[in-house]
Amino acid sequence: MLTKRIIPCLDIKNGRTVKGVNFVELRDAGDPVELAKIYAENYADELVFLDISATEERRKTLAQLVEEIAKHINIPFTVGGGISSVEDVALLLKSGADKVSINSAAVKNPQLISEVAKRFGSQCVVVAIDAKQIDGNWKVHLVGGKQPTEIDLFEWAKKVQDLGAGEILFTSMDNDGTKAGFANEALARLSDELHIPIIASGGAGNVKHFEDTFILGKADAALAASVFHFKEIDIQDLKRELQSKGISIRI
Amino acid sequence: MTIAIIDYGAGNVKSIEFALQRLGYKSILTSDADVIKVADRVIFPGVGEASSAMRMLENTGLNTLIPQLKQPVLGICLGMQLMCDYCEEGNTKGLGIFDVDVIKFHTKLKVPQVGWNTIHNLKTDLFQGIDEESYMYLVHSYYVPKHKNSIASSNYGLEYSVALHKNNFYGVQFHPEKSGKVGEQILKNFIEISI
Numbered sequence: 001m002l003t004k005r006i007i008p009c010l011d012i013k014n015g016r017t018v019k020g021v022n023f024v025e026l027r028d029a030g031d032p033v034e035l036a037k038i039y040a041e042n043y044a045d046e047l048v049f050l051d052i053s054a055t056e057e058r059r060k061t062l063a064q065l066v067e068e069i070a071k072h073i074n075i076p077f078t079v080g081g082g083i084s085s086v087e088d089v090a091l092l093l094k095s096g097a098d099k100v101s102i103n104s105a106a107v108k109n110p111q112l113i114s115e116v117a118k119r120f121g122s123q124c125v126v127v128a129i130d131a132k133q134i135d136g137n138w139k140v141h142l143v144g145g146k147q148p149t150e151i152d153l154f155e156w157a158k159k160v161q162d163l164g165a166g167e168i169l170f171t172s173m174d175n176d177g178t179k180a181g182f183a184n185e186a187l188a189r190l191s192d193e194l195h196i197p198i199i200a201s202g203g204a205g206n207v208k209h210f211e212d213t214f215i216l217g218k219a220d221a222a223l224a225a226s227v228f229h230f231k232e233i234d235i236q237d238l239k240r241e242l243q244s245k246g247i248s249i250r251i
Numbered sequence: 252m253t254i255a256i257i258d259y260g261a262g263n264v265k266s267i268e269f270a271l272q273r274l275g276y277k278s279i280l281t282s283d284a285d286v287i288k289v290a291d292r293v294i295f296p297g298v299g300e301a302s303s304a305m306r307m308l309e310n311t312g313l314n315t316l317i318p319q320l321k322q323p324v325l326g327i328c329l330g331m332q333l334m335c336d337y338c339e340e341g342n343t344k345g346l347g348i349f350d351v352d353v354i355k356f357h358t359k360l361k362v363p364q365v366g367w368n369t370i371h372n373l374k375t376d377l378f379q380g381i382d383e384e385s386y387m388y389l390v391h392s393y394y395v396p397k398h399k400n401s402i403a404s405s406n407y408g409l410e411y412s413v414a415l416h417k418n419n420f421y422g423v424q425f426h427p428e429k430s431g432k433v434g435e436q437i438l439k440n441f442i443e444i445s446i
Contacts, residue, residue, distance in 0.1 A: 002360070002368045002407060003386065040431070071269045074430045076388055088299055096265040098429065121299030123363060123390040124263075166390070167365060196367045222360060250367045250386045 003250045004214045005045035005221035005240070006235055006239050008228040009197065010035060012081070013053045015065045033068050034066060038142040039228070040075045042235045043249060047073065048101065048169075051081030059088065063095045071095025078126055084109075089116050093124060101169060103128040104142045105158075107149065110163055117164025126199070127165040129156060131186075132173035138186055153186065154193060168194070169223065171201040179227070180207025184217035191218035199223055205232065207241045214247050252440065254278040254288035257317075259307045264296050267327070267438075270428035274439050284316050286428045292442055293320055297329030301353075301393070302341025306330055318346050323421050331415060331422030332393060340353030340393050348420050351398045351412075360400075365394040370425070374402040375416050378424075379440050385433045387413070387425035395424065420444050 011018040016030040032117045036047055041229040048068065051062050060116035066079055080093050080101030089100050106113050106127050117125050130145040131138045138153035157168055170190060182200045190198045197220035200213045204224035227233045236251070243249045254271060258264050258280040271278045278294070279286060285384050287293055295317060308314040317324065317334075325333045335349040339355050347393040356362045367386040387404070397404065403414035405424075415422040421441060427434035 002364060006367050067265070070266055071272065074273070074429065074431050074435060076268065076426070093263055095261065096267065096269065098263060098266070117400055118303075120299070122392075123298055123365070166363060172397050197361050197363075220366070 007223040047077040048063040066095040101126040113163040122166035125161040128169040175203030182213035187217035295330040301338040301343040326422035
């Protein structure tokens with residue numbers, strides 16, 4: 001049986017992990033490769049690396065990092081952050097990334113999704129959508145959730161699926177950072193209306209939140225950052241707990 | 252031991268090279284027929300869309316070379332699908348090594364299937380030392396139905412073939428290079444296989 005996936009997300013700036021991590025066994029907590037290895041050994045199902053650097057050399061630095069990660073990691077990983085052209089995607093895939101995550105650029109230029117899907121296959125196209133509720137309606141936001149648009153979350157999700165996205169990574173800005181649980185109602189609606197996998201993001205605080213997003217939110221995968229980095233939740237403990245609740249999970 | 256990874260422009264071939272490196276094997280990424288012919292092992296990867304991948308094979312003449320190879324050959328993911336008679340995706344005629352058609356999942360479940368699923372009914376030395384119900388990483392919308400050449404099955408709404416074997420040809424739908432230590436063991440088994 002296909003299992004639900006647990007995905008730690010690492011923020012990267014100039015080739016280093018940004019958010020503080022609380023791993024005593026790490027020699028260098030800022031080294032994305034070393035952190036990734038620990039997650040892979042602890043049964044993370046996939047990894048996401050989000051590049052937030054803004055320097056001009058970012059493309060080259062990121063490609064070098066991706067190659068280092070691919071050398072050492074034996075599970076799939078996605079790279080995102082500032083990807084805006086087919087050339088960006090080509091470089092990252094060539095360096096060893098399995099998937100890329102496209103966010104704002106897809107909104108500005110939806111054809112980018114179909115171009116990438118046509119050239120490299122839908123399996124490598126994750127479209128990241130940041131949204132929050134405005135007057136009860138879920139609206140897509142850009143630039144890390146700072147810039148609101150008039151675009152409806154569910155219409156946009158349907159459109160990116162039709163354009164060839166292989167998965168959707170939905171981050172609820174209302175839930176992100178709250179540690180109060182995922183946006184399960186919106187997630188369940190996405191899962192019901194679409195046929196591609198949905199990754200839940202934003203709001204993970206405890207084990208119950210993961211259980212809820214897989215059952216109530218019908219999510220195919222759940223992504224989180226700080227609860228894993230600060231060891232508030234151990235991935236193996238989380239997975240054992242989820243399995244005991246009858247959720248299909250890889251242990 | 253020379254291991255050739257066929258590089259015809261389809262997909263993430265670096266991951267396979269790196270996985271072999273972790274196992275202590277050197278490999279060559281190549282589309283050169285002369286190099287492929289004399290390699291001890293050949294890996295035929297592939298991700299993306301079937302008809303365009305097939306076109307890339309035809310452009311390089313590899314479509315006639317691959318079925319004639321005599322050494323152990325391992326098709327991975329789309330590579331395995333292209334080794335079959337026919338792929339429903341893009342209405343694509345395959346290499347005809349495995350006498351079976353690759354068809355689309357028609358299920359209430361999400362398509363593509365993305366993630367880790369278990370494999371069972373494991374046969375041949377490819378799965379030497381691999382436990383039944385091991386987890387492997389898969390990404391696919393099309394599948395090979397149960398078949399006489401099947402050496403492993405999985406279940407996604409229905410039972411289907413997740414690995415094939417005939418003579419010197421092996422194919423796996425999952426990504427051994429992305430399936431943790433178990434996947435690496437399967438790659439190692441392939442390298443050490445004797446035919």
